[in-house]
Amino acid sequence: MATASEDMKILILATLSGGYAGADAVGQLHASYAPNTYILPVVCPAMFPEDFYLRVFERGIDAVLVMYSGTDCPYKGGAERTAQLINKVYPLMTERGIDTRRLRLVAICTVCTSAFMREVAQMNQTLAEIGPVRNELAAAVAAQASLSSDEVGQP
Amino acid sequence: MPEPRSNGDVRIGVYVCYCGGNISDVVDCEQVAAALRTLPNVVVARTDMSMCSDAGQALIETDILEHGINRVVVGACAPSLHERTFRNTIARAGLDAGLNPYLYHHVGLREQVSWVHQGNPQKATEKAIRLMMAGIAKARMLEPLEPTVLDAEQHALVIGGGVAGLRAAWDIARRGIRVTLIEKSPFLGGHMAQLETTFPAGEDARAALGDLIDQVVAHPLVTVHTRAELTGVSGYVGNFQAQITQQSRGVSQGFTHFAEAAEVCPVEVPDEFDYGMTTRKAIYRAYPGAYPDLPAIDWAHCDACGKCLSVNGTGLDLENKPATFDLNVGAFVVATGFRPYEPRRGEYGYDEHPEVITLPQMIRLLALAGDGPDLLWNGRTVKNVALIHCVGSREIPGVHEPQPDGQVNDYCSRVCCTATLHLATELRERYPHLNIFDIHEDIRTYGRGHEDIYTEAAANRVGFLRFHGDERPDVLPAPDGDSSPLLVRVKDYLTWGEELDVPADLVVLATGILPSPVDDIISLLKISAGTDRFLLEVHPKLQPVETAVPGVVLAGTAQGPMNIQEASAAASAAAAKVAVLLGQGSVKLEPFVARVNHALCDGSGECVAVCAYEDAITLQTVSDNGQTAQKAVVTPANCVGCGVCVSACPNHAIDVQGWTLAQYDAMLDALAAPLPVLESAT
Numbered sequence: 001m002a003t004a005s006e007d008m009k010i011l012i013l014a015t016l017s018g019g020y021a022g023a024d025a026v027g028q029l030h031a032s033y034a035p036n037t038y039i040l041p042v043v044c045p046a047m048f049p050e051d052f053y054l055r056v057f058e059r060g061i062d063a064v065l066v067m068y069s070g071t072d073c074p075y076k077g078g079a080e081r082t083a084q085l086i087n088k089v090y091p092l093m094t095e096r097g098i099d100t101r102r103l104r105l106v107a108i109c110t111v112c113t114s115a116f117m118r119e120v121a122q123m124n125q126t127l128a129e130i131g132p133v134r135n136e137l138a139a140a141v142a143a144q145a146s147l148s149s150d151e152v153g154q155p
Numbered sequence: 156m157p158e159p160r161s162n163g164d165v166r167i168g169v170y171v172c173y174c175g176g177n178i179s180d181v182v183d184c185e186q187v188a189a190a191l192r193t194l195p196n197v198v199v200a201r202t203d204m205s206m207c208s209d210a211g212q213a214l215i216e217t218d219i220l221e222h223g224i225n226r227v228v229v230g231a232c233a234p235s236l237h238e239r240t241f242r243n244t245i246a247r248a249g250l251d252a253g254l255n256p257y258l259y260h261h262v263g264l265r266e267q268v269s270w271v272h273q274g275n276p277q278k279a280t281e282k283a284i285r286l287m288m289a290g291i292a293k294a295r296m297l298e299p300l301e302p303t304v305l306d307a308e309q310h311a312l313v314i315g316g317g318v319a320g321l322r323a324a325w326d327i328a329r330r331g332i333r334v335t336l337i338e339k340s341p342f343l344g345g346h347m348a349q350l351e352t353t354f355p356a357g358e359d360a361r362a363a364l365g366d367l368i369d370q371v372v373a374h375p376l377v378t379v380h381t382r383a384e385l386t387g388v389s390g391y392v393g394n395f396q397a398q399i400t401q402q403s404r405g406v407s408q409g410f411t412h413f414a415e416a417a418e419v420c421p422v423e424v425p426d427e428f429d430y431g432m433t434t435r436k437a438i439y440r441a442y443p444g445a446y447p448d449l450p451a452i453d454w455a456h457c458d459a460c461g462k463c464l465s466v467n468g469t470g471l472d473l474e475n476k477p478a479t480f481d482l483n484v485g486a487f488v489v490a491t492g493f494r495p496y497e498p499r500r501g502e503y504g505y506d507e508h509p510e511v512i513t514l515p516q517m518i519r520l521l522a523l524a525g526d527g528p529d530l531l532w533n534g535r536t537v538k539n540v541a542l543i544h545c546v547g548s549r550e551i552p553g554v555h556e557p558q559p560d561g562q563v564n565d566y567c568s569r570v571c572c573t574a575t576l577h578l579a580t581e582l583r584e585r586y587p588h589l590n591i592f593d594i595h596e597d598i599r600t601y602g603r604g605h606e607d608i609y610t611e612a613a614a615n616r617v618g619f620l621r622f623h624g625d626e627r628p629d630v631l632p633a634p635d636g637d638s639s640p641l642l643v644r645v646k647d648y649l650t651w652g653e654e655l656d657v658p659a660d661l662v663v664l665a666t667g668i669l670p671s672p673v674d675d676i677i678s679l680l681k682i683s684a685g686t687d688r689f690l691l692e693v694h695p696k697l698q699p700v701e702t703a704v705p706g707v708v709l710a711g712t713a714q715g716p717m718n719i720q721e722a723s724a725a726a727s728a729a730a731a732k733v734a735v736l737l738g739q740g741s742v743k744l745e746p747f748v749a750r751v752n753h754a755l756c757d758g759s760g761e762c763v764a765v766c767a768y769e770d771a772i773t774l775q776t777v778s779d780n781g782q783t784a785q786k787a788v789v790t791p792a793n794c795v796g797c798g799v800c801v802s803a804c805p806n807h808a809i810d811v812q813g814w815t816l817a818q819y820d821a822m823l824d825a826l827a828a829p830l831p832v833l834e835s836a837t
Contacts, residue, residue, distance in 0.1 A: 006278075009826065009827070011823070011826065016694075017693055017694050021235070021694065021696075021697075023266065023267050024233045024235065024263065024266040024267065025266075026266075026271060027233075027263075027265065027266025027267055027270040027271050028266060028270070030270050030271070030273070031271060032271055032272065032273065032274060033271055035268075035271075035272045035275055035278035035279055035281075035282045036278075036282075037282075038282070038285060038286060038289070038826050039263075039267050039286075040289065040819070040822060041234070042814070043747065043796055043797060043798055043811065043814055044797040044798055044799070046797060046798060046799045046802060047797070047798025047799065047801040047802055047811060047814070047816070048801075048802055048816075048819075049801070049802040049807075049816075050802075052816065052819070052820075055820065055823065056823055059823050059824065059826075059827035060827050061823065061826065061827055071685065071686045072683075072685050072686070072691060073683065074683055074691055074692075074693050074702065074703035075683070075703050075767075075795055075797035075799070076681050076682075076683060076703075076767035076768065076797075077765070077767040077799060078797050078799060081765065081799050081802070085802055110694065110695060110696065
C-alpha cells in the first residue's frame with residue numbers, strides 16, 4: 001500500500017564537482033522539490049566502503065541517492081570504483097532485507113537540474129511504494145528471532 | 156598560526172544568515188538558531204541579516220575573542236560562494252585567538268533549502284535545522300589542518316606549440332617565470348598556420364600568428380623544442396621531473412640548399428598542411444615563414460637515399476637520433492589542441508565523389524587558388540557550391556552511425572558555423588558569380604561580431620536551407636545531362652519541408668572538432684578526459700582551466716571546441732593560474748589529502764593497489780616504538796584527496812583529512828536524530 005513519503009528521509013551524497021553544484025543550480029532556478037532531502041557534499045563517493053551505506057539505512061534514513069560525476073569525474077578511477085562499491089552494497093542490502101531500490105547511483109553534472117529533480121521525484125515515488133526502511137529492518141529482526149527460536153526449539 | 160585555544164573543549168559558534176531575506180523569507184532563522192542553541196558544545200547561535208558583510212564577520216570575530224569559540228558553523232548561501240570568506244574570517248580573528256581556518260564548516264541554506272522549498276516554510280525550517288545539526292556534528296570532530304607548503308620550481312612546461320600554447324608561454328614568461336615549450340611536430344603554429352584570415356575581423360591569420368611566435372621565441376625566459384614529446388613524469392606540483400624525448404630534425408643551422416634538396420628528393424607524400432590536396436617531399440617546410448626557419452626530414456617517409464646529400468650535405472644528417480633529456484618544472488600547461496573531424500567514406504559522399512571536400516580543405520584550396528576569376532576544382536569551373544553544416548557534430552545516438560571508436564559526437568563544435576559563413580562571404584567576394592548554398596541544421600554564430608557575418612552572408616545572396624538533425628541531406632550523383640556532377644537532396648524546413656535538389660560542383664563539409672589523441676599525456680599526467688574525449692577541468696565555472704591534479708592546467712581546444720579568441724583567453728587564464736601557483740617560489744596545497752593511522756595499518760597494500768596517482772601512497776618501512784613494519788605512507792603533494800584508498804582499506808586505517816568517515820557518521824546521526832525540542836514548544 002502506498003505510504004506518504006514526505007516523512008521519510010533521502011540522503012543525497014553529492015560530489016562537489018557534480019551533484020552538489022547541480023543541486024545549487026536547481027536552487028538558482030528556484031525550482032521546487034521535496035524537502036525530505038538532505039544533501040551532504042563529498043569529494044568523491046569512492047571513499048565510502050560498503051558498510052557505510054548499511055549504517056545509513058540502520059539509522060533509519062530511508063534512501064540514498066549517490067549523485068556522482070559519472071564519467072566526468074575529475075579523479076582517475078573514481079567513477080569506476082564508486083560503481084563497483086555500490087554494486088557490492090546491493091547484495092548486502094538484500095541479505096538484510098533492505099529493498100535495493102533505496103540506493104541509486106546517478107550521474108549529475110553541474111547543470112543537470114532536470115535530472116536532479118527527476119531523481120528526487122522518482123525516489124520519493126519509490127518510497128511511497130515501499131515505505132520506511134525501519135519496517136524492513138524490523139521485519140528482518142523478527143525473521144531472525146523466529147529463526148533463532150526455531151533452532152532453540154529443535155530436539 | 157596559533158592553535159585553537161582549547162582543542163579538548165569544543166566550543167562551537169553557530170550563525171544562521173538571513174541573506175537579506177533570501178533565506179529568512181522561507182526559513183524561520185530565529186527558530187533554527189533557537190533549536191541549535193540547545194545542542195551540546197554550542198556556545199552561541201546567532202542570526203544576522205548578512206553574515207558575509209563586515210558586520211556579520213565581525214560578529215564571529217567578537218565571539219571568538221569574547222566567548223572562546225573554537226569551531227564555527229555558518230548556514231548561508233552555497234559554500235562555493237563564501238566558505239573561503241568565513242575561513243579567512245576565523246583565521247584573522249585577533250592576533251592571539253585566530254583559529255585554524257579549517258575549524259570551520261559551511262552549510263548551504265539558500266540554494267539547497269530556501270530557494271527550493273518556498274512553498275513549505277515549516278518543512279524548510281526543519282530541514283535547515285537538521286542540516287545545521289549535521290554541520291555541528293561534523294564541527295565537533297574538526298581538527299586543525301595545515302596546508303602543504305612545497306618549494307616550487309619557477310619553471311613551467313607548455314605542451315603544444317599552437318596558438319594556445321604560444322599564448323600561454325608568452326603570458327607566463329612575461330610574469331617572470333621560465334617556460335619550456337615543446338611541440339610534437341617540427342614547426343610551431345598549429346592549425347592557425349593553415350588559415351589565411353580569422354573571423355570576425357578578417358585579420359591575416361599567419362601575420363598575427365607570426366607576431367606571437369616572434370615574441371615567444373625572442374623572450375629570454377622561453378625555450379622552444381620542436382619535435383619534442385613528453386615521455387615521462389614523476390614528482391608533484393612545484394617539483395615535477397619531466398622527461399622529454401626529441402626526434403632529430405635532420406637539418407641543422409648552416410644548411411642552405413633546401414630548394415635544391417627538395418628538388419632532387421624522390422619521395423613525394425601528401426602534404427598534411429594542405430590536407431592532402433598537394434604533395435611535399437621528405438625534406439620539407441610546413442609553409443613559407445614557418446618557425447623554425449629550417450626544413451625538417453620526415454623520418455616516416457625518408458628512405459635515406461642520400462640524393463639530398465649529393466646537392467650539398469652541409470648541415471644534413473639522414474639518421475634520426477632521438478635524444479632524451481629531463482626538466483625540473485613546477486607546473487604543466489596542456490595545450491595539445493584539436494584535429495579536424497575526418498568524415499568516413501561515404502558520409503555525404505566523402506571519399507567517394509572527388510567533389511566532396513571538408514571545410515579545412517576548402518580554406519586551403521582558396522589559399523592556393525590564386526587570383527583568377529573562377530574557382531577551379533579538378534580543372535572544372537565551379538559554379539555551385541553547397542556548404543553542409545554539422546558534419547561530425549551534433550550527432551544523435553541511435554540515429555547516426557558511430558565513429559570507428561564507437562563514439563557519437565553529440566556535441567556542437569561551435570566554431571564551424573561562423574567559419575562556414577566567413578568562408579561563404581569570402582567566396583562571394585572573390586567569385587561574385589558563384590551560387591552558394593548554405594545547408595544547415597541550425598546556425599550558431601554566437602560570438603561577438605559573429606552575427607554580423609551571418610547577416611553579411613545573407614545580404615550577399617547566400618541561399619539558406621535548413622534540415623532536421625535526424626533527416627540529414629544526401630549527396631548524390633547528378634542525373635546525366637546535369638551541368639553539375641552532384642546534387643544535394645535536402646528536406647528544407649525553411650520551405651515547410653519541401654524536398655529540394657541543390658546542384659553542386661563542390662560540396663564543402665563543415666567538419667567538427669575532435670581533441671588531439673593524447674592518451675599518453677592523460678596517462679602520464681593522471682588527468683581525465685570526458686566522454687567526448689576532451690580534457691576535463693575540475694569545475695567548468697569555479698575552476699575552469701584547472702585539472703584535479705595540482706599543477707596541471709589546460710589551455711585551448713584540448714579542453715573543448717573553441718575559436719582562436721577563446722583559445723587565447725583560456726591560455727591566458729591558464730598562464731595566470733601558473734603564475735599565481737609558481738610566482739612565490741612555493742606552493743600551498745589544500746590539506747584535504749589522505750592520512751594513515753599507523754596504529755591500524757597492517758601494511759596490506761590494498762590502498763596502494765587502488766590508487767591511480769603515482770607515489771601518492773606507498774608502502775614504506777616505518778619504525779614505531781622500536782619496531783619496524785611496512786605501513787602505508789601518503790605523500791601529500793601527490794595525493795588529490797579522492798578517497799579511493801579509504802574504502803579499500805580493510806582496517807579503516809585511512810581517512811581524507813577534513814572529510815573523514817567518522818565525520819560522515821556523525822552527520823548521519825544528526826540527520827537521523829529527532830529535532831531538538833524548543834522551550835517555547837514545551
